[in-house]
Amino acid sequence: MTVTTPAGFRAAGVACGLKSSGGLDLALVVNTGPLDSAAAVFTSNRAQANPIIWSRQAIADGRARAIVLNSGGANCFTGHQGFQTTHATAEAVAEQLSVGAGEVLVCSTGLIGEQLDRERLLAGVAAAAEALTDDGGADAARAIMTTDSVPKTAEHRDDAGWSIGGIAKGAGMLAPGLATMLVVITTDAALDSAALDRSLREATRLSFDRLDSDGCMSTNDQVTLMASGASGVTPDEHDFTLALVDVCMSLALQLQRDAEGASHDIQIHVRGAASEDDAVEVGRSVARNNLFKAAIFGNDPNWGRVLAAIGTTQAAFDPYDVDVTMNGVRVCTAGGPDRPRDEVDLSPRVVTLEIDLKSGSEAAMILTNDLTHDYVHENSAYSS
Amino acid sequence: MTVTTPAGFRAAGVACGLKSSGGLDLALVVNTGPLDSAAAVFTSNRAQANPIIWSRQAIADGRARAIVLNSGGANCFTGHQGFQTTHATAEAVAEQLSVGAGEVLVCSTGLIGEQLDRERLLAGVAAAAEALTDDGGADAARAIMTTDSVPKTAEHRDDAGWSIGGIAKGAGMLAPGLATMLVVITTDAALDSAALDRSLREATRLSFDRLDSDGCMSTNDQVTLMASGASGVTPDEHDFTLALVDVCMSLALQLQRDAEGASHDIQIHVRGAASEDDAVEVGRSVARNNLFKAAIFGNDPNWGRVLAAIGTTQAAFDPYDVDVTMNGVRVCTAGGPDRPRDEVDLSPRVVTLEIDLKSGSEAAMILTNDLTHDYVHENSAYSS
Numbered sequence: 001m002t003v004t005t006p007a008g009f010r011a012a013g014v015a016c017g018l019k020s021s022g023g024l025d026l027a028l029v030v031n032t033g034p035l036d037s038a039a040a041v042f043t044s045n046r047a048q049a050n051p052i053i054w055s056r057q058a059i060a061d062g063r064a065r066a067i068v069l070n071s072g073g074a075n076c077f078t079g080h081q082g083f084q085t086t087h088a089t090a091e092a093v094a095e096q097l098s099v100g101a102g103e104v105l106v107c108s109t110g111l112i113g114e115q116l117d118r119e120r121l122l123a124g125v126a127a128a129a130e131a132l133t134d135d136g137g138a139d140a141a142r143a144i145m146t147t148d149s150v151p152k153t154a155e156h157r158d159d160a161g162w163s164i165g166g167i168a169k170g171a172g173m174l175a176p177g178l179a180t181m182l183v184v185i186t187t188d189a190a191l192d193s194a195a196l197d198r199s200l201r202e203a204t205r206l207s208f209d210r211l212d213s214d215g216c217m218s219t220n221d222q223v224t225l226m227a228s229g230a231s232g233v234t235p236d237e238h239d240f241t242l243a244l245v246d247v248c249m250s251l252a253l254q255l256q257r258d259a260e261g262a263s264h265d266i267q268i269h270v271r272g273a274a275s276e277d278d279a280v281e282v283g284r285s286v287a288r289n290n291l292f293k294a295a296i297f298g299n300d301p302n303w304g305r306v307l308a309a310i311g312t313t314q315a316a317f318d319p320y321d322v323d324v325t326m327n328g329v330r331v332c333t334a335g336g337p338d339r340p341r342d343e344v345d346l347s348p349r350v351v352t353l354e355i356d357l358k359s360g361s362e363a364a365m366i367l368t369n370d371l372t373h374d375y376v377h378e379n380s381a382y383s384s
Numbered sequence: 385m386t387v388t389t390p391a392g393f394r395a396a397g398v399a400c401g402l403k404s405s406g407g408l409d410l411a412l413v414v415n416t417g418p419l420d421s422a423a424a425v426f427t428s429n430r431a432q433a434n435p436i437i438w439s440r441q442a443i444a445d446g447r448a449r450a451i452v453l454n455s456g457g458a459n460c461f462t463g464h465q466g467f468q469t470t471h472a473t474a475e476a477v478a479e480q481l482s483v484g485a486g487e488v489l490v491c492s493t494g495l496i497g498e499q500l501d502r503e504r505l506l507a508g509v510a511a512a513a514e515a516l517t518d519d520g521g522a523d524a525a526r527a528i529m530t531t532d533s534v535p536k537t538a539e540h541r542d543d544a545g546w547s548i549g550g551i552a553k554g555a556g557m558l559a560p561g562l563a564t565m566l567v568v569i570t571t572d573a574a575l576d577s578a579a580l581d582r583s584l585r586e587a588t589r590l591s592f593d594r595l596d597s598d599g600c601m602s603t604n605d606q607v608t609l610m611a612s613g614a615s616g617v618t619p620d621e622h623d624f625t626l627a628l629v630d631v632c633m634s635l636a637l638q639l640q641r642d643a644e645g646a647s648h649d650i651q652i653h654v655r656g657a658a659s660e661d662d663a664v665e666v667g668r669s670v671a672r673n674n675l676f677k678a679a680i681f682g683n684d685p686n687w688g689r690v691l692a693a694i695g696t697t698q699a700a701f702d703p704y705d706v707d708v709t710m711n712g713v714r715v716c717t718a719g720g721p722d723r724p725r726d727e728v729d730l731s732p733r734v735v736t737l738e739i740d741l742k743s744g745s746e747a748a749m750i751l752t753n754d755l756t757h758d759y760v761h762e763n764s765a766y767s768s
Contacts, residue, residue: 047695047703047719077691077703079720112688113721216675219692290674290755291600291763298764304496307461308603311431319431319461335431336463337497371674371764373757379675380682380755 001155002137003029005165006188008228012131013139016124018072018110018117024143026124027069027167029184030097030132035229038064039197040105041204043221049076050086051106055222058090058102062193065103067184067224068093068128069144070121071169073110076219085118092122096129107182107222109146109169141167144182147378149258154250156243162189162231164243168251171260181208183223183251189240190229199241200225207248210280211367213259214375215288223248256367261374264296266351267365274360278315282355283366285309293371296351301344303332306355317357325354385539386521389549390572392416392612396515397523400508402456402494402501408527410508411453411551413568414481414516419613422448423581424489425588427605433460434470435490439606442474442486446577449487451568451608452477452512453528454505455553457494460603469502476506480513491566491606493530493553525551528566531762533642538634540627546573546615548627552635555644565592567607567635573624574613583625584609591632594664595751597643598759599672607632640751645758648680650735651749658744662699666739667750669693677755680735685728687716690739701741709738 004011011029018025031038040059042052058064068089075082090104097104108116131139141151144167152168170181191199204223225244235243256265268286273279286292289309295302303324311319320335329344331337351370369375388395395413402409415422424443426436442448452473459466474488481488492500515523525535528551536552554565575583588607609628619627640649652670657663670676673693679686687708695703704719713728715721735754753759 045692045695046697047691074688077688077716077719077721079704079718112692113716214674216673216689217692217696219688219695288672289600290598290759294760294763297760300764304458304461304603305600307431308429308496308601311429311603312601313430320463332461332497334463335461337461371760373760375674376678376681376755376757376760379678380684 001165002141002153003165003167003184003186004135004137005155006163006186006228008032008188008230009186010132010134011136011140012128012133013136013143014124014127014131016127017120018070024139025070025072026128027140027143028066028128028132029140030066031226031228033228035190035227036063036065037191037193037196038062038224038226039193039200040222040224041200043218045217045219047219049074049108049220050078050083051075051108052220052222053083054086054090055105058105063103064105064226065099066093066097067105067107068125069107069182071109071144071146073108073114073116074112074220075108075116076112078115081115085116085121088118089121089125092125096125105224109144109182109220112219137165137167144169147171147260152251152254154247156247158235158243160233160235162187162233162235164247166247166251168255170255171258181221181255185225185247187227188229188231189227190232190234191227191240195237196225196227199237199244202241203244203248206245207252210365211252211256212284212287213256213369252367256369259369260378261372262369263372264351264370265349266296266353266368266370268368269352269354269365270357271363272357272359273362274316276362276364279362279364280366281313282310282315282357283364285313287366287368290371296346297370297372299346301326301331301341301346307335317359321358323356327352385549386525386537387413387549387551387568387570388519388521389539390547390570390612392572392614393570394516394518395520395524396512396517397520397527398508398511398515400511401504402454408523409454409456410512411524411527412450412512412516413524414450415610415612417612419574419611420447420449421575421577421580422446422608422610423577423584424606424608425584427602429601429603431603433458433492433604434462434467435459435492436604436606437467438470438474439489442489447487448489448610449483450477450481451489451491452509453491453566455493455528455530457492457498457500458496458604459492459500460496462499465499469500469505472502473505473509476509480509489608493528493566493604496603521549521551528553531555531644536635536638538631540631542619542627544617544619546571546617546619548631550631550635552639554639555642565605565639569609569631571611572613572615573611574616574618575611575624579621580609580611583621583628586625587628587632590629591636594749595636595640596668596671597640597753636751640753643753644762645756646753647756648735648754649733650680650737650752650754652752653736653738653749654741655747656741656743657746658700660746660748663746663748664750665697666694666699666741667748669697671750671752674755680730681754681756683730685710685715685725685730691719701743705742707740711736
């Protein structure tokens with residue numbers, strides 16, 4: 001269940017020395033067609049890495065033959081030299097595959113502000129091109145890991161004969177804005193780039209965009225969807241979008257589960273909102289509240305911090321109407337105390353927080369993590 | 385150097401059993417005149433504690449004879465019963481002082497969502513009224529402490545014969561919006577409430593509003609300024625405002641220094657901004673970035689995280705023009721690496737981060753703290 005699950009894709013993951021550990025650090029995914037339609041969403045951070053700048057241009061025509069991804073360095077804030085490295089990488093892939101450089105997307109992840117070793121990178125491209133196989137997706141998933149403890153993969157096999165496969169990396173700086181982390185999704189459905197784009201934007205809006213592990217938006221986020229058409233089937237666009245949401249949500253939950261140092265996966269369900277935007281704003285305000293996140297780490301069902309957090313938003317609601325339920329126990333009714341805090345069991349890894357704004361019928365779920373000693377440790381010790 | 389430094393004020397701090405520790409937990413500050421002009425700024429959190437709701441009304445006429453403050457409970461999200469407790473407290477103070485309840489302001493701080501013990505509180509009011517002295521300000525400063533490790537006080541004695549004194553409490557949930565924490569400032573200058581209001585808004589804008597310890601805005605923040613006029617001197621309003629800024633900034637720096645679990649006090653100087661609002665937005669984005677704050681805890685001069693943070697703002701600048709200097713070492717020039725990271729010494733408690741946006745001549749300073757193991761520990765263990 002990876003990017004080589006759909007027909008029409010080959011992939012590889014190799015070690016070229018970018019990671020000091022010697023682990024796999026370069027992934028290549030190639031669409032062998034017959035189609036080469038593609039779509040991508042990118043970080044909305046204005047500070048954008050060189051591969052983001054490149055890939056935005058390369059995908060403007062809705063076509064891509066290959067995507068090359070390296071860990072071991074983000075190639076962000078590395079100036080002209082850094083951009084040349086990205087360009088040279090795309091050119092090297094293009095030469096290996098006998099395509100144009102504009103058909104090659106590039107992604108990088110790792111430390112910001114340091115130059116990638118171009119020589120090692122280009123040697124890695126040659127090795128990866130040679131290692132391409134029909135089942136190389138698992139190696140590719142491992143080659144894009146940084147602080148990830150496990151590779152993330154997902155798939156959907158449709159009865160109608162088409163399938164979707166995906167890989168993702170991400171463990172910190174998880175607060176995508178219209179994009180996220182590094183994700184490559186493939187499909188053998190026969191869809192043009194416009195359809196892919198619509199489906200991908202809908203799917204990321206409902207999955208990666210609802211994940212806010214630590215409120216910190218990356219400079220390198222990119223989600224890419226490539227279609228080979230090798231199944232010969234053109235699915236109903238709505239069916240395809242639903243399947244894509246499923247694959248993206250599976251990857252998002254894997255990213256949440258692997259968030260650096262986290263001890264709880266928190267699902268914030270906001271309902272009774274006047275609009276979906278309001279529900280997202282309210283959920284995100286709680287997901288970004290360090291006091292609430294530290295309380296969950298301490299197994300403290302501190303609903304006062306939830307109300308203090310949502311009171312900072314512009315969403316439509318009356319603070320004195322709100323209900324708050326934690327792991328099934330309604331601790332706050334109409335902005336006042338309800339069941340005793342000690343009835344709430346916060347020992348399970350997954351914590352469910354329900355917020356009823358009593359102001360409408362819209363809802364949204366935001367995924368986040370608790371704030372732990374290990375989060376502080378990993379992010380004070382790891383220079384990224 | 386406290387609220388009884390200016391002439392025309394009496395104060396007391398007593399223990400009435402709201403704190404389980406038995407420490408001082410009720411403060412009373414009384415303006416003996418001849419003037420009773422006053423101004424206040426309140427939290428902009430829409431979730432507002434009962435004493436905030438009361439005090440907003442009570443100060444609407446620009447007059448106040450007394451302010452009563454309790455620690456040991458925030459009286460927030462405690463419903464009708466909680467509001468009655470606040471009202472009864474004001475009535476009790478009014479009776480003791482033979483004034484109207486509308487001339488009495490109320491502040492509370494402590495755990496959200498639990499009822500205050502009204503009987504103990506009212507007994508405390510009687511005891512405090514009896515304990516009022518001309519030098520009771522130090523006791524008042526101690527009585528408003530919660531997780532504070534030290535009382536916070538400040539003063540300004542003007543050559544022209546008037547003075548300003550202040551007390552403050554606050555150690556967490558420090559991200560005021562147009563207000564902050566609990567602060568009481570007194571002056572014997574002869575100023576009307578309109579002048580006090582103008583000066584106070586200017587002073588809080590430049591001091592407490594620039595403090596963002598943990599991005600979490602309280603439900604109980606209130607800064608109150610009371611003038612007795614007992615000096616008989618009406619200062620130039622500009623001079624008074626400058627002195628007030630000085631007192632407020634002193635208190636803000638004391639709050640920062642005492643922030644829960646912090647090991648560094650970070651001063652973020654943003655310059656070269658197109659507007660002051662831009663400078664504040666850029667500074668605040670860094671102050672709220674957990675990855676940057678954890679890096680500082682780890683003595684890691686991680687400027688990539690600074691650029692990733694400011695890239696999420698709407699401020700006018702080109703990320704590839706920005707300079708970043710940490711403790712005097714320019715680690716980033718024009719969005720790329722400059723001096724090596726290891727030249728930066730982050731061992732001192734105070735860290736200076738300079739960000740030059742190269743987009744104008746406006747500037748602002750934001751105060752924050754690092755993200756530490758102790759912050760997580762204190763806020764996972766302390767239910768507030």
